Amino acid sequence: MKPTAVVTGGSGGVGSAISRQLLEAGYEVVDWSRSTGVDAADERQVQAAVEALQSWEVLVNNAAVLIPRLLAEMRGEEWDETLRGGLRTAFVCSRAAFRKMQPGGSIVMVSSLSGYPGAEKFPGMSAYVAAKSALHGLTEALAVEGRLLGIRVNAVSPGSIRTRMLDQSGAPKEPALEPEQVAKVIAWLASPESAPLSGADIRIDP
Numbered sequence: 001m002k003p004t005a006v007v008t009g010g011s012g013g014v015g016s017a018i019s020r021q022l023l024e025a026g027y028e029v030v031d032w033s034r035s036t037g038v039d040a041a042d043e044r045q046v047q048a049a050v051e052a053l054q055s056w057e058v059l060v061n062n063a064a065v066l067i068p069r070l071l072a073e074m075r076g077e078e079w080d081e082t083l084r085g086g087l088r089t090a091f092v093c094s095r096a097a098f099r100k101m102q103p104g105g106s107i108v109m110v111s112s113l114s115g116y117p118g119a120e121k122f123p124g125m126s127a128y129v130a131a132k133s134a135l136h137g138l139t140e141a142l143a144v145e146g147r148l149l150g151i152r153v154n155a156v157s158p159g160s161i162r163t164r165m166l167d168q169s170g171a172p173k174e175p176a177l178e179p180e181q182v183a184k185v186i187a188w189l190a191s192p193e194s195a196p197l198s199g200a201d202i203r204i205d206p
């Protein structure tokens with residue numbers, strides 16, 4: 001039986017590239033996103049999706065929401081939607097993975113250079129930066145808890161990636177990474193080949 005990898009937000013530009021890389025590596029890939037009927041931030045929907053899995057070896061927390069807005073102009077619901085899509089999903093899905101995965105499992109957080117300490121920030125991205133910065137800390141905290149379960153937790157923090165989200169952001173369009181370049185690093189982190197690495201946040205500059 002093939003090992004199973006769950007990718008949240010697996011239908012987007014980066015998510016599709018991650019899914020292709022994992023398929024090539026021999027995983028059965030499951031996309032949890034609204035386009036497939038699974039809201040990765042909804043506890044009940046995630047639990048139902050977990051029950052449909054025969055096994056679960058890899059989780060890639062890739063889901064994200066970007067609403068470009070200066071803080072003074074941002075509505076509370078826009079802030080909440082951004083953190084729900086980019087941070088709550090990681091909480092709900094990682095908790096489910098900790099409960100379901102066997103020792104040897106791997107979780108990869110898809111953070112961003114915009115949330116990396118000391119990296120350049122851009123106007124209109126405060127909520128997005130807050131969500132991605134939180135993923136950095138969450139990775140380190142879950143790596144400690146995951147060690148007790150035999151589950152590794154790592155992250156990647158790429159710079160600009162050539163996707164529709166980059167077009168929406170205030171970040172420079174060039175230089176930019178291709179989704180496949182980032183996906184290759186994520187697939188490696190997800191695989192047993194990267195063991196025993198855990199708690200790392202790999203910065204990927206374009």
